[in-house]
Amino acid sequence: MGNVLPEAGNANLLIGVFVFWTLQVGLSPLYSAPVNQAAFCAISAQTSSLESMLTKLPANVDSKEFTEILSLLNATLTKKRGRECQRKPATRAGAFAWNTKQFVPTKRTLELFDPPGISREHGKFARGAKLDLGLQGRIAIVAAASKGLGRAVSEELAREGASVAICARNASELEQAAAHIHKSTGREVFHQAVDVTNPAAVSHFVGAVEGRFGRIDICVTNSGGPPSKMFVDTNPEDWRAAVDLLLMSTVFFAKESLPRMQKNKWGRFITITSSAVKQPVDGLLLSNSIRAAVTGLARTLANEYAAHGITVNNVCPGYTRTARLDNLAASISARTGTKPEAVFGDWTRQIPAARIGTPQEFAAVVAFLASERASYVNGASIAVDGGLVRSLF
Numbered sequence: 001m002g003n004v005l006p007e008a009g010n011a012n013l014l015i016g017v018f019v020f021w022t023l024q025v026g027l028s029p030l031y032s033a034p035v036n037q038a039a040f041c042a043i044s045a046q047t048s049s050l051e052s053m054l055t056k057l058p059a060n061v062d063s064k065e066f067t068e069i070l071s072l073l074n075a076t077l078t079k080k081r082g083r084e085c086q087r088k089p090a091t092r093a094g095a096f097a098w099n100t101k102q103f104v105p106t107k108r109t110l111e112l113f114d115p116p117g118i119s120r121e122h123g124k125f126a127r128g129a130k131l132d133l134g135l136q137g138r139i140a141i142v143a144a145a146s147k148g149l150g151r152a153v154s155e156e157l158a159r160e161g162a163s164v165a166i167c168a169r170n171a172s173e174l175e176q177a178a179a180h181i182h183k184s185t186g187r188e189v190f191h192q193a194v195d196v197t198n199p200a201a202v203s204h205f206v207g208a209v210e211g212r213f214g215r216i217d218i219c220v221t222n223s224g225g226p227p228s229k230m231f232v233d234t235n236p237e238d239w240r241a242a243v244d245l246l247l248m249s250t251v252f253f254a255k256e257s258l259p260r261m262q263k264n265k266w267g268r269f270i271t272i273t274s275s276a277v278k279q280p281v282d283g284l285l286l287s288n289s290i291r292a293a294v295t296g297l298a299r300t301l302a303n304e305y306a307a308h309g310i311t312v313n314n315v316c317p318g319y320t321r322t323a324r325l326d327n328l329a330a331s332i333s334a335r336t337g338t339k340p341e342a343v344f345g346d347w348t349r350q351i352p353a354a355r356i357g358t359p360q361e362f363a364a365v366v367a368f369l370a371s372e373r374a375s376y377v378n379g380a381s382i383a384v385d386g387g388l389v390r391s392l393f
Contacts, residue, residue, distance in 0.1 A: 134372030136161030140218035141209055143196055143253065146173040148322035149272055150222045151181070152359030156367045158185035162218065165209040167194035196223050196249035206256035215264055218370045219257040221250045222272040225324055226286035228331040234285065242286040247293050254297075258305060267310035268370045271298050275318040277381060278389045283332050295381055302379030311378040313369050318385020319347045320357040353386030 140157045144150040145166035154164045158181050166181075168174040171193035178191040190212050194205045210216055226242040250271055261267025274281070277295045280288040295314050302312035319325060329343040348354060362384045368374055369382070383389045 133160050133367060133370075135367070135370065138162040138217040138370075139209070139213040139215055140164045140220065140370065141206065141216060141253070141257065142166050142220045142222065143194075143249070144168055144222040144224060146170055146177045148324055149317060149320065149359050149362055150220075151177050152363040153220055153222075153272070153366045154189070155181045155184060156360070156363035157218070157370060158182075158187040158189065160367055160371070161187070162370075163188050163190075163213055165190040165192075165205075165212070167192050167196070167205050169193060169195055196252065197244040199248075199252045199255075202249070202252040203256055206253070206260075210260060216257050216260045217264070217266065218268045218270070219253055219261075220270045220272065220366060220370070221253045223249050225274075225284070226290070228283045228328055229285055230283075231285055238286060242290045243293075246287070246290040247297070250294050250297060254301060258301070258310065261310050262305065262308045265309040267305075267308075268374075269298070269301065269305075269310060269312045270366060270369055271295075271312075271314045272366070273314045273316050273381070275316045275383050275385045275389050277314070277316055278383055278391055278393075283328065283335075299379050299381075306378050311369070311374065313374075313377060313379065314381040315362070315366050315369065316381055316383045316385070316389075317362050318357060318383065318388040319351065320359060320362055320384075322359060325356070351386040351388050355386065357384065357386055 140162045142150050142154040142164060145154045146168035154166050158164050166178060174191050174193055178189040182189045190209060192205050192208060194201045196202060223245050226245060258269060271294055273291045273294050274287060276284055276288045277291050298312050298314050305312060329340040332343050333340045348356060365382060365384050369377060
């Protein structure tokens, strides 16, 4: 940030961000970095206070409302200018002939800083204004996608323009999921029943996807979770099965997809793990243990493949309303005698957001990490948990 507006005060920086956002939303066909910078310089050079800025706005702008929104930023322009503003604007920006009279905040711009009361069930929350993530035409594999988080991620990627290839063990449920995604998004969906613990099956599936679409751009690994057990109730076979399901399935997909991405010098490898890798979850001993190994694998792969244009990240869901969570609540209920609704109530009290998450909220984060916009996010383990994990990292 310091290289963009050196010596500029915090208020100038905030106004610059404000102008940048308005340009991006209202003038996207003409947007470029020089235009953004020139617009900031032009406006800050012609105004010495918020009041003078408002007097230059057209009469149809609600100045009172705009003043209230800007006051939230605590933005008072100063006469001190950064070195970048002393330079001549780029030719394209100069032709733009920006001045304060053209700077008309749109309703969306105002709502950026003063959002109306919209519940998470409202349609605007589910699908807001379009932000081009650069996923149009990308080819994405999503494992364990017949339901739950995998299905939500597949649908979100398809909505953003990707062609998706999904797999799961249950062929009937997988076919239903593929039909639903195609109907809701209009995108082509390739599907194949696969046991992700079988390396030959994973290899055949990835090869079939490449044969169908010509390449692999994105791979989202996922699987069902191991059963809920206390340590005293586990046996060696439980541990072997958990390693195969969680860790080795990720290894198999990495072995098949990363070399293909490396050949194309672009790729996104994303693992769906759990907030348990940051903060263990009661009753999920096997998951707590083995998912941590998946996180270590992904972090190491991020180092090895970054130079080839490939990012590798973990996404760590917290309590999210899926069949898996319902089953966990039922398991805890059977073991402790607590009613399932009481189990959900206890989970909700642990979450600062005071609610259980939705698969769609989780899927939106995965779609961003799979996008062009996330090209410098690498080796991260991002919790999508409403604030459940209290650690600093």
